[in-house]
């Protein structure tokens with residue numbers, strides 16, 4: 001490679017970019033001369049974790065692989081020798097004499113009643129069954145139906161307030177937005193094109209290990225934020241970074257998040273065509289917040305995994321336990337032995353991000369106190385707290401900043417868990433929350449607040465090179481993802497989760513779009529090989 005020229009330049013070192021670069025470099029025949037340009041100081045994009053909070057690295061972005069079938073990311077994980085755990089997500093229920101699939105989470109907390117609904121109770125709860133039926137049956141809807149928001153769609157179906165609340169907390173929040181922003185036609189498309197199955201998969205190591213694996217041997221330039229792209233049919237592309245560096249290539253694969261395109265962080269010359277601009281503006285990407293809390297004791301039933309919460313601050317919480325082997329690499333003492341993760345997206349996340357991180361944690365703890373405080377000792381939910389040892393209290397931990405690095409081709413295999421995608425972060429400890437009455441609280445009534453050891457709030461809007469959570473099925477955006485994915489002049493190719501035609505803002509979608517863009521270049525460069 002000449003110093004400032006390569007065959008293919010990939011912008012963005014997230015899963016999509018690395019999938020594309022790896023495929024091209026493995027294909028050879030002249031296309032292996034690939035350079036990945038990443039704006040951030042580490043690879044991984046939305047795949048990031050923090051250490052020091054729990055005895056395992058805690059994912060602050062994606063955590064689960066959705067579905068076990070057709071998943072390229074699962075195949076990579078297996079190739080790496082990962083142990084994969086499966087969490088059931090859907091079950092079959094017999095309703096009205098017909099067998100239908102019902103999405104079913106572990107438990108539900110109905111905030112307006114102040115009541116936890118167990119999974120067996122949920123099987124007979126009319127509103128819970130109703131909301132799942134509505135969303136499951138989207139796959140049977142006419143894809144050409146006039147578009148409307150899911151809020152309007154539910155209104156047309158005449159559902160009650162509880163069903164609407166469940167739809168917001170379960171489906172809209174998971175899709176990354178509010179019911180008003182969730183578009184019916186893209187929801188139908190997503191339901192009809194989902195081919196991955198219904199389980200949640202968890203790896204035995206942080207997702208950044210996949211990033212480390214994929215990036216081995218690739219030429220990567222970190223801290224290289226692209227600000228300008230010039231492209232012509234005959235000469236290819238020239239890219240500028242913020243500090244004036246340039247690089248030329250025959251082909252470009254652009255994988256930056258949707259917000260980066262919407263906020264015109266990258267200037268194009270010639271400007272992007274109107275159809276492309278229209279699709280960029282029509283695909284929604286809202287904020288997402290992960291609220292991660294570490295505790296000295298577990299105060300929830302031992303078999304609990306996930307709770308969907310209506311009329312609450314956090315619409316969804318989950319409890320995941322990982323092997324602690326991964327943290328050994330970082331030599332850190334964990335603040336707590338048990339972790340609860342809260343997830344909020346869309347308008348809820350926007351509203352919450354007006355609060356300080358400390359206030360977010362206080363609200364989240366207060367919700368957990370309400371949910372679990374009154375049920376401790378109750379036989380109905382088997383809520384006997386585990387008797388695991390408390391962890392040692394520890395003051396604020398500042399993690400080291402990741403240094404920028406260039407991974408040269410044929411570079412050394414990295415450590416098993418080097419934390420390339422570990423974020424620089426500051427944990428908030430118990431002593432920093434400053435609630436005047438905390439010391440006098442009764443553990444049984446306020447189990448979360450009293451056993452809280454430390455927490456972290458990940459606000460994705462504040463990540464300079466992501467600026468939100470992920471794209472969601474959007475109103476009046478039907479077909480926009482295909483338009484967005486179309487190449488320009490046979491030189492500029494588009495990948496990244498937003499470009500998946502099946503409206504699939506997941507890890508495997510990101511990966512598949514990277515491979516799709518790489519195949520488009522292979523087809524152009526070597527048509528006879530296809």
Ligand SMILES: Cc1cc2nc3c(=O)[nH]c(=O)nc-3n(C[C@H](O)[C@H](O)[C@H](O)COP(=O)(O)OP(=O)(O)OC[C@H]3O[C@@H](n4cnc5c(N)ncnc54)[C@H](O)[C@@H]3O)c2cc1C
Pocket residue numbers: 011012013014015016017037038039040043044045046047060061062063064065066224225226227255256257260265266288289290460465466468469470495496497498505506507508510
């Ligand atoms: C909180 C949260 C939870 C999630 N949970 C799950 C989950 O459980 N399961 C799941 O499957 N998916 C989940 N997702 C979605 C998943 O993370 C994404 O779909 C996927 O990681 C997107 O990969 P990508 O390569 O398309 O984009 P990214 O990972 O965002 O990569 C894009 C890269 O482009 C870089 N970049 C931006 N601008 C520039 C520039 N100007 N120049 C150079 N580089 C630039 C960015 O720094 C970034 O590294 C979650 C996402 C979030 C935020």
